Amino acid sequence: MFRANNFVFVPNQSLIEMEKMVIKMNPIKRNSLDEIQLARAFAIIAVLLVHSSSSGITAVEPSSILYPIYNFFNIAGKLGTPTFIMLSSFVLFYNYYPRATTWDLMKRFYVKRLKFILVPYLVFSALYFCIKWYIYYDYPTIGDAFARFAELTALGKAHPHLYFVFISVQLYILFPLLLLLFKKSSFLRKNAIWIGLLLQWGWVILNKNYFGIVMKGSISLSYLSFYFVGAYLGIYYNEIRAKMKNILYKDKIILPIFVGYGIMVVLYTGYMYLVRIGVYSSIVPYLPPTVNSYIAEFTWATHALLAGLVLFYIAHIANKKFSTRTKLLFMEIGATSFGIYLIHPLLLMGFRAIYNSGSPLLYHGWQLVTLILITVLSWAIVRFTTRFIPQYWMIFGQMQPMQRNEKK
Known part of the structure; x- marks a missing residue:
């Protein structure tokens, strides 16, 4: 075994023994992170609110008394995706920062993300592309359609909401480098929040004045403050939780x-x-x-x-504060949040095709019904898939077992 910078190189057969040694030398108790699952639940509900209210913003007249309400939920709810980015960074640093950074560890990290994140992303990119191809577009040849699909998938634009997965992949690519930097520099660790803000706004100003990249919302540099705040929380979580x-x-x-x-x-x-x-x-x-x-x-x-x-x-x-049943409900939503995020626009398209105009009372009532139905049905589809399809991870990624209501 030898060391180069912060990476430790060990033979594969010694990896398990080495990790056991690290645990003994650095016995850090890891919390169950139920709170993060609850935060994911809150974030996905915000995403559903934004997407459900989007049609009302375009269909309702600005002079309507309900327009400010639609505007509020549609804008105030735009916290879901950035929160997911922050939570993803938190979980990564919380889990990986205390561990010895080996090539084998990083290899397993990338294999896991490739399997549980990138594969579902490709599946849903193909699904949404084919649906819109059938409904809206007519490509001259199969080759033209495939070229367009490859272009949209490479940019995270096969469907608008997939940009989140596209950004997440960028985070996973950057993560090993960021992990090494945070491990090496105590200054970076302690000042991560302000450094993240400065880096993000440096990118914003440079892009505004020099680069002029239009799709900046799909570039990870636009979310550096969320990455760095998540890293700070993950590294110092035990101390912060106590405070x-x-x-x-x-x-x-x-x-x-x-x-x-x-x-x-x-x-x-x-x-x-x-x-x-x-x-x-x-x-x-x-x-x-x-x-x-x-x-x-x-x-x-x-x-x-x-x-x-x-x-x-x-x-x-x-x-x-939540009762056991309430907590289990939100924990279940949090556990399936990635799958709900992927599938809900498909259901939303279907419900909007059923009823997208008419009397104000029916229209506004249908918006509320749609929000409830896409939430329940998205969850049901995800859980049905994870329970009855062995290779469900290809569709919805890795899922936790369904929460059970245990007696105290």
Whole structure:
């Protein structure tokens, strides 16, 4: 065995013995992370709210009394995907930071992600592409269709929501490098939050003024603050979790986060409402050019980051306060959240085809019914698949066993 920088090279037959030795030398107790499963549940519900309300934003007249309500849920709910990114980074650093970083460990890491993330991504990219091909497009040849499919899949654009998986793959590619950097630099570890913000905004400013990349929302650099905050939480989780019980910590850290989130909800939803009803353009001449250039990015990014932290904390409160049945319900939603994320747009397309216009009462009622149905049916499809199809991971990735209501 020999060491090069932070990587440890060992023979394959010695790997198990080495990991046992590491555990003995560094006996860190790992928590069950029920809170993270709850946070995933909250995040996927936010995603479903956004997608369910999207048709109302386009169909309802801005003068309608219900338009501000649709706008609020559609904009305030845009915290789900960034929260998933933050939670993914958290889980990776929480699980891998205390362990010896070996080539074999990284190999297993990539094989697992390739199997449980990339394969379902390709399956659903093909599914959504074929559906839209059948309904909307007519490619001259099979070769043209395949070329278009390859292009869209490579960019995470076979269907709009798949950009999240595309970004996640970028995170997995970057993860070993980030892990080494965080292990090597105590300065980076302790200042990860501010460094992540600076790096993300450096990219935003450079892209705005020099690069001009339109699809920046599908590039991992646009989410560096979420990566770094997740890394910070994962590395220092045991300490942070203990501090959450401290009154001073709540007053100095948690309360300002909640206040900041409340302010950003008002700013972000208000800004988007003014844009959508056509009023913001009349305000632009009275605002500084810098504000006009970055207000959209600032309100979205700041709102989403604070929302992720709020959900992270609320999940810890919910883990203590929820009844056993309520907790198991949300734990089940969290456990199937990736599958729900992949399948729900397909159901949403179907329900919108059934009823997408008509009397206001029926239309608005149908939006609520649609939200409930896509949530329940998405979960049912995912769980049915995991229970009765042996190779379910090819469709929905790796899933946990269904939660059971155990007696206390």
